Amino acid sequence: xxxxxxxxxxxxxxxxxxxxxxxxxxxxxxxxxxxxxxxxxxxxxxxxxxxxxxxxxxxxxxxxxxxxxxxxxxxxxxxxxxxxxxxxxxxxxxxxxxxxxxxxxxxxxxxxxxxxxxxxxxxxxxxxxxxxxxxxxxxxxxxxxxxxxxxxxxxxxxxxxxxxxxxxxxxxxxxxxxxxxxxxxxxxxxxxxxxxxxxxxxxxxxxxxxxxxxxxxxxxxxxxxxxxxxxxxxxxxxxxxxxxxxxxxxxxxxxxxxxxxxxxxxxxxxxxxxxxxxxxxxxxxxxxxxxxxxxxxxxxxxxxxxxxxxxxxxxxxxxxxxxxxxxxxxxxxxxxxxxxxxxxxxxxxx
Numbered sequence: 001x002x003x004x005x006x007x008x009x010x011x012x013x014x015x016x017x018x019x020x021x022x023x024x025x026x027x028x029x030x031x032x033x034x035x036x037x038x039x040x041x042x043x044x045x046x047x048x049x050x051x052x053x054x055x056x057x058x059x060x061x062x063x064x065x066x067x068x069x070x071x072x073x074x075x076x077x078x079x080x081x082x083x084x085x086x087x088x089x090x091x092x093x094x095x096x097x098x099x100x101x102x103x104x105x106x107x108x109x110x111x112x113x114x115x116x117x118x119x120x121x122x123x124x125x126x127x128x129x130x131x132x133x134x135x136x137x138x139x140x141x142x143x144x145x146x147x148x149x150x151x152x153x154x155x156x157x158x159x160x161x162x163x164x165x166x167x168x169x170x171x172x173x174x175x176x177x178x179x180x181x182x183x184x185x186x187x188x189x190x191x192x193x194x195x196x197x198x199x200x201x202x203x204x205x206x207x208x209x210x211x212x213x214x215x216x217x218x219x220x221x222x223x224x225x226x227x228x229x230x231x232x233x234x235x236x237x238x239x240x241x242x243x244x245x246x247x248x249x250x251x252x253x254x255x256x257x258x259x260x261x262x263x264x265x266x267x268x269x270x271x272x273x274x275x276x277x278x279x280x281x282x283x284x285x286x287x288x289x290x291x292x293x294x295x296x297x298x299x300x301x302x303x304x305x306x307x308x309x310x311x312x313x314x315x316x317x318x319x320x321x322x323x324x325x326x327x328x329x330x331x332x333x334x335x336x337x338x339x340x341x342x343x344x345x346x347x348x349x350x
Contacts, residue, residue, distance in 0.1 A: 002061045005068055009041035016072050033075040036060055037067045088126060096120050096130045100138055111138040146342045149276035156332055159248055159273055159282050163210055163328035170244035172210045173235065174284035174326070177252070179203040179223045181297065181308065202309055204292075205231040207247075208285040213323030215288060217316045219309045225257035232263060232270070248273045250280045284326045288319070 009017070017034040020026050032053050039049045040060075049060055066074040099119060104111045113131075117124045131137065149155065166172045180201045203223040207216040218234055220227040239245060249255050251274055264270055275282045296315045302308040 002064070005061065005064050007037060007040045007064055007067060009037060013072055014038070014041070020072075020076075030076055033063050034072075036063050037075065040064055088122065088130075092120065092122060093130050093133075096122075096127060097134055097136065100131070100136050104138075110141075145278045146339060146346065147276045147278040149279070152276040152279070152339065153336055155274065155276045156279070156282065156335065159275060160328060160330075160332045162246055162248065162273065163284065163326065166211060167244065167246070170246055171239060172246045172248065173216075174208040174210055175206070175231075175235075175247050175249045176280070176283050176285045176289070177203050177205050177223060177228075178289045178292070181312070202305060202312075203227070204289075204312055206285050206288060207231075207235055208288050208326065209323075210284050210326040213325045214320050215285075215316055215323075217312070219312055223254070225254035225260050228254040228257075229260060229263050232260075232267075236267060236270075243269065245270050246273060247271065248275065248283055250275050250283060251277055284328075287326070 017038050020030050020034040021038070032055065035053055036049060036055065036059075039052060044052075046057060046060060049055075050057060053060075063075060096116060099116065100111055104115060105119065108115065113124050113127045116127045120127065162172045181204060182201050202219045202221055205218045205220060205227065209215070216235055216238055218231050220230070235245070247270060249272060254260060255272070255274070264272060280286060292312070292315055296311060300308075300311060302311060
C-alpha cells in the first residue's frame with residue numbers, strides 16, 4: 001500500500017462493503033472497489049490484491065485513498081469529468097429560441113430541427129437539447145376555434161348547469177350526428193384500404209343520456225331534417241311518458257329547420273338547448289363519437305354498408321351494457337376567461 005494511505009475498516013463499514021459484494025444487483029464497478037478495500041483491510045499486499053481483482057496498482061491506490069477520505073460513500077460515486085465538447089455559449093441558445101418564435105424560411109410552415117441547425121450553425125442534437133430545455137415543440141400545433149356567439153356566456157352556463165345539476169324528474173340528452181362514415185375493405189390482407197363494395201356512407205344519430213351514460217343510436221342513409229325528426233320520434237318512443245327531456249345540440253341546419261321547430265311545438269316535454277356557434281365541444285356526445293372512431297371504426301375492416309352498420313350497432317349495445325355516466329369537470333369561469341383572452345389576442349393582431 002502506498003505510503004501515507006491508511007485503510008481503517010470498522011465493523012459497520014465491513015458489513016456494508018460485504019453487502020455490496022454479495023448483492024446480485026450491485027454494479028460491478030462497486031463490487032471490485034469494495035473488494036479492494038476489504039482485501040486491503042485483511043492485510044493483503046498490493047501485488048496479491050492486483051492478482052485477485054485484475055486491477056492496476058494506480059487503480060488500487062486511487063480507491064484506497066478515496067475510502068480513506070470519504071468512506072464507503074466515496075466508492076459508490078464517480079467524480080464528474082468535464083465534457084469533451086465545450087458547452088454552447090448562452091447567446092447561441094438565446095438565438096435558437098428567438099428564431100423558433102419567428103416564421104420558418106422559404107415555403108415551409110414551421111421550423112424543423114435540421115432547418116434550425118443549419119440556420120444557427122450548430123448540430124441537430126444541440127437544437128433538440130435547447131428546444132427540450134425551453135419546452136419548445138414547433139412541429140406541434142394546438143388549435144382552439146373561438147366562438148363569436150354574442151350569447152356565448154349564457155349558453156355555456158345553461159349547458160354546464162344541465163351537466164352539473166340536472167333538473168329533477170327530467171332527462172338530459174346530448175344529441176348529434178356522425179355523418180359520412182365510410183365502409184372500408186382491403187384488397188388483400190396487409191394491403192391498403194379501399195372503398196367499400198356498396199355505395200353510400202351512413203350517418204349515425206346518437207343521443208347520450210348524461211346521467212347514466214346510455215346511448216340511443218340510429219343509423220340512417222341521409223342527414224336531413226326528415227331523418228332528424230325520425231330520430232326524435234325514436235327518442236320519444238323509448239323514453240317513458242311524463243319525463244321532461246332536455247336536449248343539448250349544435251346549430252346544424254336540420255336542428256333548426258321549420259319542420260323541426262313545428263315538431264318541437266307538438267311535443268312540449270322536449271326543450272332544446274343549443275350550443276354556442278363554433279362550440280360543439282360542449283356537446284358531451286362528441287366524446288362517444290371519438291371513442292367509437294378510435295376503438296371501432298379507424299382500424300375496422302367492413303365489406304359493405306350492412307357490415308358497417310352491424311358493427312356500429314354492436315358497439316352501441318356493448319356501450320349500453322356497461323354505461324359510464326358523463327361527468328363535467330371543467331370550470332366554466334376558466335373557459336370564459338380563456339375565450340376572452342383569445343378574443344383579445346385576435347383583436348391585437350387585427
